[in-house]
Amino acid sequence: MRRVRSPHVLAGLLAGAGVTHFLAPKPFDAMVPRTLPGSPRAWTYASGAVELALAAGVALPRTRERAATAAAAFFVAVAPANVKMALDWRDHPAPLRRAALARVPLQVPLVLWARKVARDAG
Template sequence: MPRSERSPLLLAGLLATAGVAHFAAPRQFDAIVPRALPGAPRTWTYASGAAELALAAGVALPRTRRVAALATAAFFVGVFPANVQMAVDWRRRPAPLRTAALARLPLQVPLVLWARGVARSGKGQS
């Protein structure tokens, strides 16, 4: 399978894995929900997990790939505040954990670019 055909499936796999993790281990996600958001953190955890599962399905299907990949790029931008919250909250944790939290911040850029690339390669299929 050519790289261009694998890329959407890999992105869908990443989204599905993250989505399942929100339901399997929600406490770790609850902890990074920005406190400024209204409602219970668990509600946001489950909602973002459900969104990731829906995006995964959309990216996996050629017919919906372009729109779902664009929505995925927007989703990655939208969850950036949670990564910032994690970096702030973990600033006094041991160095490896602090480094992991800080590394998540610039990681959003290639994720957004990956999703946009998948959307571009899916032109004409939606």
């Protein structure tokens, strides 16, 4: 049962994060590395759209393997934004600083989870 549910939970997490990028984009804008060209808001919306597309792909058995593999790559790709947030929030109150720092290692289990979903789908 767990194996069947895991892809749907991953899809739900991706969908929730994707929707949040559109409903409350400002915190995500601040995470966009300054080295990226264009506006932070464009990157926020683009990453939200990617998360929604990945969620749909992971939810569907036919596309699950490729979408979960892409989700793992996406989690790696957004890691610099989490590092930037942790660095930028060094002067925030301790609870916020800890939350920002926690996002960095959280990428590892997300990558491993997406890879497992991909392997199980194959």
